[in-house]
Amino acid sequence: MFLVGLTGGIASGKSSVIQVFQQLGCAVIDVDIIARHVVQPGYPAHRRIVEAFGTEVLLENGDIDRKVLGDLIFNQPDRRHLLNSITHPEIFKEMMKETFKYFLRGYRYVILDIPLLFETKKLLKYMKHTVVVYCDRDTQLARLMRRNNLSREDAEARIKAQLPLKDKARMARHVLDNSGEWSVTKRQVVLLYAELEHSLEYLPLRLGVLTGLAGIVGLLYLLTHYLLPSP
Helix, strand or coil: CEEEEEECCCCCCHHHHHHHHHHCCCCEEEHHHHHHHCCCCCCHHHHHHHHHHCHHHECCCCCECHHHHHHHHCCCHHHHHHHHHHHHHHHHHHHHHHHHHHHHCCCCEEEEECCCHHHHCCCHHHCCEEEEEECCHHHHHHHHHHHHCCCHHHHHHHHHCCCCHHHHHHHCCEEEECCCCHHHHHHHHHHHHHHHHCCCCCHHHHHHHHHHHHHHHHHHHHHHHHHCCCC
16 A cells, blocks of 8 residues: 655644545544544653653643643753653654555555644655645634634744644645645545555555465475374
8 A cells, every 4th residue: 555645834724634534434543633642641651751841740530731731841942852752752653553454455545634734744655645635824823813823923923833824725736725725625535535546556455465375385284294294
C-alpha cells in the first residue's frame, strides 16, 4: 500500500474534505487522535512527560492538561523539541500499527490526516502523495471569524501562528482549492479519489510481501519434507 498525507490550515475546510473521503470508503487515520491517545495515563509518553515537565501538567484525573503543557512550550524551542522527542516516536508506532491493520484488510492506500505535515517534515518521506486543502487568506479569515466568533485581530493572530497555506500549497503534490462553493471542492475530492483508486503504486510493496510469504512457505515445505525424520 502507499500513504497519502493530507493537511490544511485553520478554517481551510480540511475536516469537511476528510468526511468526503470517508464517505467514499477511504481508510483515514487522524494523527491528532493518535497524539491524544499516546499521552493517556498508563502509556510510556505520559510517564515521560510528567518526568520532564512536572506534575503541574496534570489534571485532577491524571490526564495531561494540554493547555498548561502548551503554555510551557510556547516560544521555547528547547522544551518543544523535548516534548516532540517524547511523543513523536510513540505517535509513529501507533500510526504504523493502524496502517498495517488497513493493509491486512486489503486497502491499497491510507490517508493520514496530519495537521503539521509540512511544519515538522518528520513524516514527509513516507508519503507517496501529499494533499493540501487550500483557501485564499481572505476566505480563511472570514470563515474563522464567523466559526469561532473572533475579532479580526484575534483571527489574524491565529492564522499567522501557522505556516501560510500558500506555502503549503507550493510543497504539495495535490491542492484542493476550497476558496469557493463547496460543490466545486467536493468535485475536486472525488476526482482525486478516482486518481488514487486507479493508482498502481501499491503493487511493489504488496508483491514484495507476497513474495516474502511465498518464500517462507517454501522454506517450511523443505523443512518438513527433507530435514525432519519421516514417521
